[in-house]
Amino acid sequence: MIEIAKEAARQAGAFLQERFLETLIPDEELHNDVKLAEDKESERRIIEVLHGHFPDHTIFSEEIGYVERGDEYLWIIDPLDGTNNYFVGYPYFSVSIALQYKGEVVLGVVYNPVAAQMFWAEKGKGAYLNGKRMKVNGRTDLSKAVGTYVRGRHSVTKEEELAFTRPFMLQTKRLMRNVGPALDWCLLANGWLDYIVMQKSGIMDVAAGILIAQEAGAAVTDWSGAAYSHEAFETDRLASLVASNGPLHEQIRSMIEASS
Missing domain, CATH: 3.40.190.80 (D-Maltodextrin-Binding Protein; domain 2)
Known part of the structure; x- marks a missing residue:
């Protein structure tokens, strides 16, 4: 499941990277938010990958809401976290995918396409950046x-x-x-x-x-x-x-x- 989640994030991230720095036309621009077609296309690509492998899993994503399929597995997706940053050409955005199983998050993937940073974790198995295990620092000051x-x-x-x-x-x-x-x-x-x-x-x-x-x-x-x-x-x-x-x-x- 973690490999499929990473593949979904890569495919969505590749699309977002391709569109980044283009002149983007918002579907809607609000006081604290902006709605982009790129959000929806990133979402579509993620769902296509996940449902291609796990057709019985429910999905919740920011743009489409719930796609109900089953009770045990729920994919929680933000297809473009940092939409406002993306819109103004600031390279701090990502694709975020988590899997909840019976009410507990068991894996997470966050992909930063600009820096090709793939962060992921499975519950109880550590956290990784591009295959290298991560750990927090020990700062005290x-x-x-x-x-x-x-x-x-x-x-x-x-x-x-x-x-x-x-x-x-x-x-x-x-x-x-x-x-x-x-x-x-x-x-x-x-x-x-x-x-x-x-x-x-x-x-x-x-x-x-x-x-x-x-x-x-x-x-x-x-x-x-x-x-x-x-x-x-x-x-x-x-x-x-x-x-x-x-x-x-x-x-x-x-x-x-x-x-x-």
Whole structure:
């Protein structure tokens, strides 16, 4: 299954790479979002591969919604995570594919076609980048930590974002807002990032990334410190999570409590 998921991601990624930097005409441009035909075509290619091999599996994807086939297996797909980045020519986007089996995420694939980075993990088997095993870093100095902030598109206002993120910008080396969260989790997994703070955001585009980060040794909890446990996927469920390399976790979480 992991090889089929990687093949689906490659095929979609190849298409996205081919279209990248073209003059893109949006189907719809909203205040916080943009709708592109490239999203739909990436999705179509992924579903074609997955249903070609697993015709009895249900799929949920960002554009098409649910394609109901069976109860045990559910593929959770974001065919273009970072659509706004893609639209403006910023090369930080990916294809994200996760598989939920009986309510538990058992594999995840995130593919960055620009850098030919294939991140993947199977539950209990570690996390990998292009075949090389990944692990989080051991940084302990908060002042040298680099993190990212992920917020729900419609659940957090820009004013709330500014107030909440100010301490992180002042007390850590850098807080980035990449607006491509699937890749953020993979950068944490490979030791390139030190922490992630996620506020009232959906799980769909990060389900694969969370598993990849966990399999690389990342600490993932809710804001109160309770260990993260994937719940059976629902489209309207929002999560506020903190993830880190481990040594920095309580310091980051304390900052969240002070900012909330």
